[in-house]
Amino acid sequence: MPLVDGPLPVTVAVVASRATAMGEAMDLWVANTDRRWFDFLRQAGLEEVNFWSPSPSPPSSAIAVGTPWIFRLKKPDYALAGFGYFARFEQLSARLAWDRFGQGNGFASFEEFLDQVVRLRRLLRTSYPDRDTKIGCTTLVGACFLEEDRWLAPVPGFEPNVVRGKGYYVNSSEGDAISEWLAQQQAAAALPESVAALPVAGYREALTRVRLGQYGFQALVRSAYGGRCAITGESTAIALEAAHIVPFALEQRHDVRNGLLLRADFHRLFDAGLIGVDPSEWTVRVSPAIADPDENGQLYPTYQGQLAFPPPG
Numbered sequence: 001m002p003l004v005d006g007p008l009p010v011t012v013a014v015v016a017s018r019a020t021a022m023g024e025a026m027d028l029w030v031a032n033t034d035r036r037w038f039d040f041l042r043q044a045g046l047e048e049v050n051f052w053s054p055s056p057s058p059p060s061s062a063i064a065v066g067t068p069w070i071f072r073l074k075k076p077d078y079a080l081a082g083f084g085y086f087a088r089f090e091q092l093s094a095r096l097a098w099d100r101f102g103q104g105n106g107f108a109s110f111e112e113f114l115d116q117v118v119r120l121r122r123l124l125r126t127s128y129p130d131r132d133t134k135i136g137c138t139t140l141v142g143a144c145f146l147e148e149d150r151w152l153a154p155v156p157g158f159e160p161n162v163v164r165g166k167g168y169y170v171n172s173s174e175g176d177a178i179s180e181w182l183a184q185q186q187a188a189a190a191l192p193e194s195v196a197a198l199p200v201a202g203y204r205e206a207l208t209r210v211r212l213g214q215y216g217f218q219a220l221v222r223s224a225y226g227g228r229c230a231i232t233g234e235s236t237a238i239a240l241e242a243a244h245i246v247p248f249a250l251e252q253r254h255d256v257r258n259g260l261l262l263r264a265d266f267h268r269l270f271d272a273g274l275i276g277v278d279p280s281e282w283t284v285r286v287s288p289a290i291a292d293p294d295e296n297g298q299l300y301p302t303y304q305g306q307l308a309f310p311p312p313g
Contacts (some may be wrong), residue, residue, distance in 0.1 A: 003068065003108065013256075014225040022200050024086075026062050026067065026169070027068075027167075027168060027169050028067065028068050028070060028167065028169075028175060028177060028178055029059070029060065029067055029068070029069050029086065029165055029167050030072045030080065030155060030166050030168065030178065030246050031051065031069060031072060031164065031165035032072055032162065032164060032165060033051075033071040033072055033073050033074065033082075034106070035073055035074065038071060038073060038081060038082065038106075038145060040106050040108070041104075041106055041143065041145055042145030044103055045258055046103065046104050046143065047141065047143050047144075048098075048101075048104060048138050048139070048140070048141050048142075048216045049084065049104045049105075049106070049139075049143055050097060050101040050106070050139060050140075051069065051084070051137075052097060052105060052106075052117075052135050052137050052138070052139065053135060053137055053138075053164065054121045054123075054136075055124065055135075055136055056134040056135055056136050057136060058089045059089070059136070059138070059164045059165050060165070060167060062167060063167070064086070065087060065220065065223060066085055066086065066087075067085065067086045068083055068084075068086075068182060069083060069084050069085060069086050069138070069140050070082070070083045070182065071145075072155055072158065073151075078153055078154060078155065079151040079152060079153035080152040080155055080178070080181065081145070081146050081151045082144050083143070084140030084142055085140060085142045086138065086140060087139040087216050087219040087223070088138070088139045088223045089136065090139075090222070090227070090237065091136060091137075092134065092135065092137045093132045093133065093134055093135075093136070094113065094117045094133060094135060095110075095132065096237065097137050098113055098114075101137075101219070111141045119134060119138050139214035139216065139218075139219035141219075142174055144176050144185065144186075146185060150185060150188065151291060152178070152181045155178075156174040157174035158176045171230060197260060218241075220259070221242035221260070221261050222237075222242065222261060223239065224261075225309065227240070227261075228261070228309060229261060229266065230261055230262060230309045230310070231262060231263070231266050231275070231303060231306075231309070232266065232303075234263045239263050239264055240262070240263060241262060241264050241267045241272065242259050242261055243262050243267045244258055244259065244260075245258045245260055246258050257280055260277070268289075269290070269300070272285040274289055274300075275287070275300070275303070281307075283307055283308065283309055284299055284303045284305065284306045284308050285304065286301055286303060286304040291304065
C-alpha cells in the first residue's frame with residue numbers, strides 16, 4: 001500500500017482550458033480517416049484507440065482535452081462515420097506506440113502496423129523510416145464506429161483540399177449541423193447519460209465521468225502532469241507510468257483524479273509502500289525500509305522531504 005492513504009487532495013486538471021496558446025479551443029474536430037483503420041477498429045470493438053499519423057506534428061494546437069474527434073472517411077466515402085474524445089497527443093516511435101496501444105493502432109500485428117507506417121512515411125518523402133521513427137499519436141477515448149446507415153454525407157463545410165482535419169464551432173451553421181448529427185449518434189449508441197445529455201460545450205467536462213480504460217487513464221494522467229514524473233521531473237516517455245493513488249484493486253476503475261505520473265522504478269516503490277507523497281505539503285516521503293544509504297544505495301534516500309511536482313493548473 002502507498003505511504004499516503006486515500007486519494008491526494010489535489011484534483012488533476014482533466015478539463016483543459018478552452019484558451020490555448022493559439023487562441024480559443026474549437027468545439028469539434030473532424031479528421032480525415034483511413035478506411036482500413038476504421039474497419040479494423042469497428043470490428044475489434046475497441047473504445048480507446050490511437051489515431052496516429054505518419055507525421056509527428058500535431059494536427060492542431062487548439063484541441064482541448066475532451067473535444068469530440070469525428071471520423072471523416074476519405075475517398076470514396078467522404079462521410080462522417082464515428083467519433084471519440086481527444087485525450088492526448090504525443091510523438092512516439094512505432095515500437096512504443098504498439099507497446100502502448102497494441103491493436104488499438106488499427107492493425108492485427110506490429111508487422112502490419114510498421115509496414116503501413118513505412119509506406120506512408122515514404123510517401124511523405126522523409127528520411128528512411130524504421131521502428132524508431134517518431135509518428136504522431138492521438139489517444140482517443142470513448143470511440144464509437146458507426147454502421148453505414150448512420151453516416152453523414154456530405155460533410156458540411158469540409159473543403160476537398162483539407163489534409164488532416166478541420167475544426168468547427170457550434171455557433172456556426174456548419175458546426176451546428178455536425179453537432180446535431182453527433183448528438184443523435186450518441187443517443188443511438190447508448191453512451192453514458194453524463195455524456196449524451198450534455199450539449200457540445202459540456203463534452204470536455206463530461207469526459208471526467210466517462211469510464212476510462214487503461215489507455216485513456218495513462219494518456220490523461222500524462223497530460224495532467226505535463227509529461228513529467230511527479231517526483232523526479234523525468235520526461236522520457238518510455239520511462240513513465242501512471243500510478244493509482246488508491247490501488248485499482250480497491251476502486252476497480254480508472255479515475256484520472258486518482259492518478260500520479262511516476263518514473264517506472266518509483267511506480268514500483270510507490271505500489272510497494274516504500275515511496276509516497278505527503279498531501280499536506282506535497283513532499284516526498286521515503287520509507288525507513290529503504291532510507292539507509294549503506295544498505296540501499298544513495299539514490300532514493302536523497303528524495304526524502306523534497307518537493308514533488310504537482311499537476312499543472
